[in-house]
Amino acid sequence: MGECIVAHLGDGDWIVVDSCLDTNSREPIALDYLKSMDIDVSSAVKLVVATHWHDDHIKGLAKVLRTAEGAKFVESIVFDQKLLMRLAKAGAMMGANASATDEYSAIFDILLARQQKGENPKTVGPFRAIANKPLLSLSTGRTVKAEVVALSPSDGTYNRAQTDLLEAIRFVTRERRRPASRQGPNQLCVALWLKVGEVRTILGADLEHAAGITEGWNAIVNSGERPQGQAEIFKVPHHGSLNAHSQECWTDLLRGRPIAVLTPYSPSKLPSQADIDRLCKQTNQLFVTGDHGRYKVPRLNQSVEKTLRESKVKRRALEGRMGHVRIRVDAREPNLLPTVELFNGAEPKCS
Numbered sequence: 001m002g003e004c005i006v007a008h009l010g011d012g013d014w015i016v017v018d019s020c021l022d023t024n025s026r027e028p029i030a031l032d033y034l035k036s037m038d039i040d041v042s043s044a045v046k047l048v049v050a051t052h053w054h055d056d057h058i059k060g061l062a063k064v065l066r067t068a069e070g071a072k073f074v075e076s077i078v079f080d081q082k083l084l085m086r087l088a089k090a091g092a093m094m095g096a097n098a099s100a101t102d103e104y105s106a107i108f109d110i111l112l113a114r115q116q117k118g119e120n121p122k123t124v125g126p127f128r129a130i131a132n133k134p135l136l137s138l139s140t141g142r143t144v145k146a147e148v149v150a151l152s153p154s155d156g157t158y159n160r161a162q163t164d165l166l167e168a169i170r171f172v173t174r175e176r177r178r179p180a181s182r183q184g185p186n187q188l189c190v191a192l193w194l195k196v197g198e199v200r201t202i203l204g205a206d207l208e209h210a211a212g213i214t215e216g217w218n219a220i221v222n223s224g225e226r227p228q229g230q231a232e233i234f235k236v237p238h239h240g241s242l243n244a245h246s247q248e249c250w251t252d253l254l255r256g257r258p259i260a261v262l263t264p265y266s267p268s269k270l271p272s273q274a275d276i277d278r279l280c281k282q283t284n285q286l287f288v289t290g291d292h293g294r295y296k297v298p299r300l301n302q303s304v305e306k307t308l309r310e311s312k313v314k315r316r317a318l319e320g321r322m323g324h325v326r327i328r329v330d331a332r333e334p335n336l337l338p339t340v341e342l343f344n345g346a347e348p349k350c351s
């Protein structure tokens with residue numbers, strides 16, 4: 001499991017969205033990839049984005065930011081209450097499952113070290129994403145214009161988080177009997193709009209579908225202020241799960257039969273075959289970076305297998321190579337068909 005996206009915005013400028021570690025080198029996969037192409041990460045990467053604080057999206061993110069010395073760090077404007085609690089109790093909480101806390105603390109240290117002269121230390125922190133806020137706009141001295149705009153979280157999600165926080169305070173001060181509700185990290189996600197030349201991409205993060213019209217994908221679809229046009233490329237949200245599916249997203253935000261890419265999430269066995277079937281009704285160009293069922297335990301020779309059996313030793317596959325989907329398109333010639341290349345077991349799903 002693990003998801004990381006690197007996007008070239010043309011003219012040597014890059015962004016990194018989320019992070020995971022290469023299973024062999026244990027390095028952030030984005031750094032391995034960019035360095036393999038001789039890209040100077042310290043100056044070329046303009047944004048490092050944490051879409052949300054789930055383990056499959058953040059491992060190695062601090063190292064990416066440390067290396068990307070010229071990058072802005074972007075995070076949702078809505079702070080994850082659970083992460084906040086964990087940070088407050090950090091000393092006691094450090095342990096096997098505290099990678100979000102560790103990464104966040106390390107990133108905060110980097111931001112503190114980078115504070116400018118004249119900057120109030122209390123104001124140091126991430127560049128905050130909220131729906132329809134431009135995060136990056138590149139135009140002067142370039143062959144193509146490029147922009148990155150946040151599509152979420154919505155104002156509704158932000159307002160709900162404030163209400164939840166007030167309720168949490170009232171619960172602590174005993175003005176309220178029931179504990180406060182809390183939005184999960186997937187609801188607070190930063191989905192992104194990328195436009196390079198005339199090529200548009202939506203990166204759906206793990207943003208879920210919500211019943212309310214001012215939350216989740218509904219809020220994006222219903223927004224009058226969102227960037228205009230339909231995207232040709234789509235990072236399918238939340239590993240293809242049903243609870244992240246918005247039919248209006250496919251019909252309103254995306255062009256007919258876009259190139260769609262998703263990553264698997266092994267602990268929940270996402271995507272399921274039903275998810276794949278549903279997505280293949282939306283597009284015939286669906287690509288998955290890997291298959292959570294693939295990593296079978298290799299068979300050893302007979303006598304070794306027998307000894308292991310007799311000793312009641314059980315084996316399981318811990319890792320395989322990270323799958324990778326690469327989409328290339330000439331931003332100056334949008335009518336040329338994009339090329340899709342598949343590496344390390346990534347595969348098309350609708351053919």
Ligand SMILES: [Zn+2]
Pocket residue numbers: 003054056057206238239265
């Ligand atoms: Zn995820």
